[in-house]
Amino acid sequence: PSAVKDIVLELPETRWSDIGGQQSVKQKLKEAVEWPLQHPEVFQRLGGQPRKGLLLYGPPGCSKTLTAKALATEAGLNFIAVKGPELLNKYVGESERAVRELFRKARAASPSIVFFDEVDALGLNREGDSRGGGGNSTGVLTALLNEMDGIEELGNVMILAATNKPEVIDPALLRPGRLDYILYVGPPDLHSRVDILTIKFRKMALCDDVDILELAERTEGYSGADLVKICDEAVLAAMREDLKIGNVKWRHFEEALQGVKSVITPDMVRRY
Numbered sequence: 385p386s387a388v389k390d391i392v393l394e395l396p397e398t399r400w401s402d403i404g405g406q407q408s409v410k411q412k413l414k415e416a417v418e419w420p421l422q423h424p425e426v427f428q429r430l431g432g433q434p435r436k437g438l439l440l441y442g443p444p445g446c447s448k449t450l451t452a453k454a455l456a457t458e459a460g461l462n463f464i465a466v467k468g469p470e471l472l473n474k475y476v477g478e479s480e481r482a483v484r485e486l487f488r489k490a491r492a493a494s495p496s497i498v499f500f501d502e503v504d505a506l507g508l509n510r511e512g513d514s515r516g517g518g519g520n521s522t523g524v525l526t527a528l529l530n531e532m533d534g535i536e537e538l539g540n541v542m543i544l545a546a547t548n549k550p551e552v553i554d555p556a557l558l559r560p561g562r563l564d565y566i567l568y569v570g571p572p573d574l575h576s577r578v579d580i581l582t583i584k585f586r587k588m589a590l591c592d593d594v595d596i597l598e599l600a601e602r603t604e605g606y607s608g609a610d611l612v613k614i615c616d617e618a619v620l621a622a623m624r625e626d627l628k629i630g631n632v633k634w635r636h637f638e639e640a641l642q643g644v645k646s647v648i649t650p651d652m653v654r655r656y
């Protein structure tokens with residue numbers, strides 16, 4: 385059994401405009417990734433050093449994956465996504481082989497982004513992985529570090545990693561030249577929630593009585609994923625009421641709000 389067959393090249397279609405809020409994250413990524421690619425002469429003349437690895441961290445459902453995809457689309461990069469735990473294989477040597485294969489594909493598809501979701505799963509063996517499961521995470525980590533350190537000669541492959549648990553990331557991954565640019569992708573504030581709902585509402589048939597600001601105000605602590613879920617639940621509530629209904633009404637959002645609770649707890653939010 386091989387994890388390698390799961391590695392597929394994607395052509396994401398997500399644009400920056402599909403992501404509500406997160407203005408500062410978008411701007412930083414434009415500067416760090418798009419500018420050097422779009423203006424290589426200027427960047428080199430000024431002595432810029434291209435970023436090889438970036439880490440996005442923050443609570444679940446707050447657009448880390450969406451951001452990675454949008455960056456690939458907007459910067460014109462091929463996209464290969466893999467989840468940390470997928471690379472863990474109980475057969476000796478298999479996980480390391482999967483990592484090498486992953487990077488071989490990424491180099492062949494360069495300029496490209498390798499997106500490592502749940503990167504915290506790698507390297508936990510060093511501290512004793514309480515989850516067990518038999519995965520050889522230290523071996524995967526070593527293979528990954530080898531590939532990262534070799535990237536300079538090995539072409540235009542950028543690594544984007546994501547985690548909900550930055551505190552358990554192996555420090556070796558965060559050294560200079562590796563994942564040394566770290567961005568917090570936090571839960572949406574009121575204005576961002578309005579933005580996210582606006583994007584979602586474009587695809588919905590809504591009654592005039594739906595108050596976007598009130599919905600945004602009542603969803604403090606909700607992630608972008610939670611907001612999308614509320615809208616989807618409201619659609620179902622409307623259909624449940626009447627299959628011939630013409631649009632989704634405020635009362636359906638009221639119903640959805642009862643069912644969908646925020647999953648973001650205070651300890652997930654970065655304290656300044």
Ligand code: ATP
Pocket residue numbers: 402403404405406443444445446447448449450451501546547548572580583607608609610612
């Ligand atoms: P996880 O840590 O659980 O992997 P994540 O931070 O990677 O979460 P995404 O997968 O990017 O979160 O978001 C999940 C879904 O939530 C998206 O596909 C999208 O539908 C919605 N979503 C989240 N944030 C936003 C946003 N800022 N704008 C629009 N949609 C959003």
